[in-house]
Amino acid sequence: MTNPPTNPSPSRAAPPCHLVVMGVSGSGKSTLAAALAEELQLPMAEADEFHPEANIAKMAAQTPLTDEDRWPWLRALRDWMSEQAQTGSVITCSALRRSYRDLLDTAEGRVIFLHVDVDVPRLSTRLAHRSGHFMPPELLESQLQTLEPLDPEEDGVRLPNDTTIEDLLSAARGWLSSTRDAAASADAAPFTDHSTDWKNS
Ligand SMILES: Nc1ncnc2c1ncn2[C@@H]1O[C@H](COP(=O)(O)OP(=O)(O)OP(=O)(O)O)[C@@H](O)[C@H]1O
Numbered sequence: 001m002t003n004p005p006t007n008p009s010p011s012r013a014a015p016p017c018h019l020v021v022m023g024v025s026g027s028g029k030s031t032l033a034a035a036l037a038e039e040l041q042l043p044m045a046e047a048d049e050f051h052p053e054a055n056i057a058k059m060a061a062q063t064p065l066t067d068e069d070r071w072p073w074l075r076a077l078r079d080w081m082s083e084q085a086q087t088g089s090v091i092t093c094s095a096l097r098r099s100y101r102d103l104l105d106t107a108e109g110r111v112i113f114l115h116v117d118v119d120v121p122r123l124s125t126r127l128a129h130r131s132g133h134f135m136p137p138e139l140l141e142s143q144l145q146t147l148e149p150l151d152p153e154e155d156g157v158r159l160p161n162d163t164t165i166e167d168l169l170s171a172a173r174g175w176l177s178s179t180r181d182a183a184a185s186a187d188a189a190p191f192t193d194h195s196t197d198w199k200n201s
């Protein structure tokens, strides 16, 4: 994870937001989250960094995590998000079930879910070509079975990642701009954008 920016903009007036980049293993969460954190100059954390060693060992041994394995991990992540309430944050977290997202949503500040979604053949290919990651492709089936897509009343959006990473980033920018504009017109912009103009970049 990275530390909060040391020189946050003094003009930051809008309520900060937490962007939870969610989805199954290998969907592209880290790729998107890193790009957004850089553009928005927000602190970023990878949920994998919050797993106890026992969880990592379990997954590496091709055993899916249970709810009981996940609750303490999700609470630790939620607490980190609350610590970033002054700036907002970007985090990667599978957040597969609605109940997991509801827990994360108790962090201080607005919590937005960006669901990175990839069709299964592409996902399998990308995972097969990935190396140096503890998560085995054999757990993909369990990830897909556990995944509960965003409900309409949840604060967030599904972003397909079936083409290029640039397309994914562009879709995320577009949706975040529109939700920012909607919130601004209700006098509650969701976050301060530090890039020059990310709508047109
Ligand atoms: N649009 C894309 N086109 C091609 N490759 C992609 C695309 N998006 C992601 N990838 C690749 O797919 C792999 C998985 O991406 P990434 O690590 O970002 O996923 P993740 O959801 O963070 O995975 P995990 O949860 O298992 O850590 C990486 O090798 C990444 O470079």
Ligand SMILES: O=C(O)[C@H](O)[C@@H](O)[C@H](O)[C@H](O)CO
Binding pocket: 024, 025, 026, 047, 048, 065, 070, 093, 094, 095, 096, 135, 143
């Ligand atoms: O809820 C889970 O089962 C875990 O978060 C997994 O999704 C992995 O940690 C991650 O995908 C690997 O990077």
